[in-house]
Structures are given as structure tokens and as C-alpha cells.
Amino acid sequence: MIPLLIDGHLDLSMNAIEWNRDLTRPLEEIREREAGMSDRPDRGNGVVSLEEMRRGRIGVCIATFIARYSFPGHPQPGWSSPEIAWSITRAQRAWYESMEERNQLRIIKTRAELDQYCAAWREGRESEVSNRIGIVLSLEGADSILSWRHLEQVVDEGLRAIGPAHYGPGVYAPGTGSEGGLTPRGRELLKAMERLNVTLDVTHLTDEAFWESLDLFSGNVWASHNNVRSLVPEQRQLSDDQIRALAERDAVIGAVLDAWMLVPNWERGVTRPEERGVALRHVADHIDAVCQLLGTVRHSAIGSDLDGGFGREQAPCDLSSIADLQRLDELLEQRGYSDDDRRAIFYENWQRCLRRTLGA
Secondary structure, eight states: OOSOOEEEEEOHHHHHHTSOOOTTSOHHHHHHHTTTOOSSTTTTOOOOOHHHHHHTTOOEEEEEEEOOBOOTTOSSOOBSSHHHHHHHHHHHHHHHHHHHHTTSEEEOOBHHHHHHHHHHHHTTOGGGGTTOEEEEEEEESSTTOOSHHHHHHHHHTTEEEEESOOBSSOSSOOOBTOOOOOOHHHHHHHHHHHHTTOEEEOTTOOHHHHHHHHHHOOSOEEBSSOOBTTTSOOTTSBOHHHHHHHHHTTOOEEEOOOGGGTSSSOOTTTOOHHHHTOOHHHHHHHHHHHHHHHTSSTTEEEOOOTTSSOOGGGSOTTOSSGGGGGHHHHHHHHTTOOHHHHHIIIIIHHHHHHHHHSBO
16 A cells, blocks of 8 residues: 555545535445435545545645536526626635634645645654644636636635636536637636646636646646547547646646546437446556656656545446545556556646645
């Protein structure tokens, strides 16, 4: 087992606030409480709890706020105004604070704090940080940012990364399933992010918005949860040229475990993982594809997105809990990845990239 795993993308507060999941409870209890519920397709199928994260040595993660504005006619569900979306992210922030008070999580704001948490978990001294999981805050989809004053407020509170888009048209940028480039407000957002040393997460950007963003933004960049388009030809994935461009910026690309991004021709809501044999080896395929394309492990990592609106019904069939991410260690070793390589993929690459966005 690798002693530390940094997960580059987990929607913890969304699960708590919108799914009403008490992530402090055992995983089986969370599933049992949802037995018979049908309001969401992943009810009773969750794989994430804080206990399971600890068991899998996921001592640090990038944890999100997320609240999409869905204007009339928007193709995706969401909140009816940006002000409501802002309020939802406020509730999500309050949950993270309550988890800090209960010694479950710790919002990491500085490099020293990051290094402290990484060292404690890596060296088996997690009791020194009260077994808390360290989290770096990120905003997935920027629709809830009402003004630059609101942006400055959340940065002061610890927000360190923003993905301008999510699914469909957005206030700042079009996202997955859409076309086009940044909106005028989106271009202003990038300027403000650069001024505030906020990292740009290119996940969910359209191809046009991706290239436009890299041209306009000179700050820290990462792709928190993306797979490889050459293996699964979808807009949501990264092309080889995009992967090369990210490597030139010393970015990290987190491999995602959503089954429709692991194998081609997946029909969401219909295809089952066991029918297609979707397994953790497919995650290793995408990690390996990035490493082979670039000739280095420096830019590969994990951004699982587990319980990001899906559970066991749309995850590798040999994964029952987020702790099973540790099985990637053996799969990568079998492919010839050295101990140093696997440590880089599991935590060192994310730690390097995170240090750039955290203040001294």
C-alpha cells in the first residue's frame, strides 16, 4: 500500500448538502439509509465516506464547492439563479467548517500546512494531525461567483482553484456538451484568478475555451479529473495535443473513475459496469496512456470524482469503496512502474502542483 494518496477531485460537500449523506458514518450505514430511495440513480451505491478515505490512506484531497445556474431552457438541471447557486456554495462551505470543528477535515491554506499533512500521512503519523483529512478547496463551475468581491471573499476563506465551466452553457464558459469559447466575463475571471493566485482547472472546458484559457492565463494550471480522448473519443476527455500543452505548463492530470470516461460507447443510465467489464485496469490504461505519450510520470495522478453524482452503478466493478483506489498500486507495478513512479502518481505530483497555489 502506498502510504499516501492525494485525490484531485472529490465532491464531498455536495454529497453532504444535496445528497444528505453523513460522510462521518460507516459506508454500509450510508447505503442502508438510502435503501428504497429513487430520487437519484446512485442511491444506495455510494463508495465514499471519511472512514473509507482514511482506510485508503487518502490523507489529502482537492474538495469542491459546486452549484450550477440553470437559466430557462438550460439543458442541465441546476439552480434557478446565480444568487441561489451562491447560497448553496455557502451551505457547502459551512459543512466543511463543521467538519473542521469535529476534527474530521482540515482546510489547507498554506504550503506549510500541506507539507505537514502529507508528511504525517506518508510517515504513518496521522494521529499527529488528529487523523483529519486535509482538503484544498476548489470551485467546480464558476456560475455562483456573483462579483469580484464575492471571488475575493472565497479566496480569503481558502478557495485555491476554479474550473470556470461544468456541464452545458455557463456564466463564464461553456462546458461539457456545449461549444464555443469563454464569455467576456470568463475572460475577466481569468484575469482576476491570476491576480489572486487561483489555479485554473481546465476540466469540463470546451476545446475552444481550453485553448483560449491557456493563451490568456499564465498562472498555475491543472486538470483535476480527466481521461484520454485517444482511448475514449468524447469531448469530455483530453486530446493528445491538450495533454502535451498541459505538460508544457507542468500541470497534473487526475485520472477519473466515472465509467463512461473509462471505456467507449457507454450509455449512461443503461450500460452496467459488469456488462462491459469496466475495472480498475481501465483507470490504469488512462494513466499509462498519459505517461507513454509524455515519456514521464510527472504529470499523471488520480482525480477520482467518486460519488460525483454516480456510485457503484457507474464505477469500476472491482471497486466497492474509495479505499480500493489503493489497488491501482499493484496494477501499475505489474505494468513496470517503479516505486518512485507510483509514489509520484499517488501523491508527489499533486503535492508539487498544490504547493504552487498555496501561499507561504
